Amino acid sequence: MPGHDLDFQSSVFDKEYITVAGRREGIVRGGRHLFGRLPSAFPGIGQIGVIGWGPQGSAQAQNLRDSLDGAVKVVVGLRSGSPSSTAARAAGFREEDGTLGEMFEVIEASDMVVLLISDAAQAAAGRRGAVRGIREPSHPRRAPRVRRAASLRRHFRRVNPRMKTGRIKPAGHI
Secondary structure, eight states, X not given: OTTOOBOOOOSSSOOEEEEETTEEEEEOOOOXXXXXXXXXXXXXXXXXXXXXXXXXXXXXXXXXXXXXXXSSEEEEXXXXXXXXXXXXXXXXXXXXXXXXXXXXXXXXXXXEXXXXXOHHHXXXXXXXXXXXXXXXXXXGGGOOEEEEOOOXXXXXXXXXXXXXXXXXXXXXXX
């Protein structure tokens, strides 16, 4: 798709443009000085559920938790009995404070879900109705948001969660 712009809207961060491989892309230059603006980038989001604790899940959960500094609750959701629970606890996520829980319960309780489990686990979760667990929005502008890791399986439609509301985008597009 050379020549197509990659762009986004932001009323929170200043956007600038760069050209990469013939494409004009909108970017936000990061920095710790912008952390105070982060909660404004998640309007109406009280809880973000990060599903999975692989390389992406652990990094995303800790980064969101540390960057949002309590302004938005970040909860890790894992399969019941997952061996990854030990690693999540070691990183400071706990059942006792509600920051670690069973995957489907976390999905149901979250305003935004970052789905970072394997393709096979996504397909199995879809068969169990994981996406149906995301509650209906109380206001049309507050539609539940689901972010998934990009994958070839999804591209070839082997993983296709069905939702009546909300948007599904690759995780990198948060």
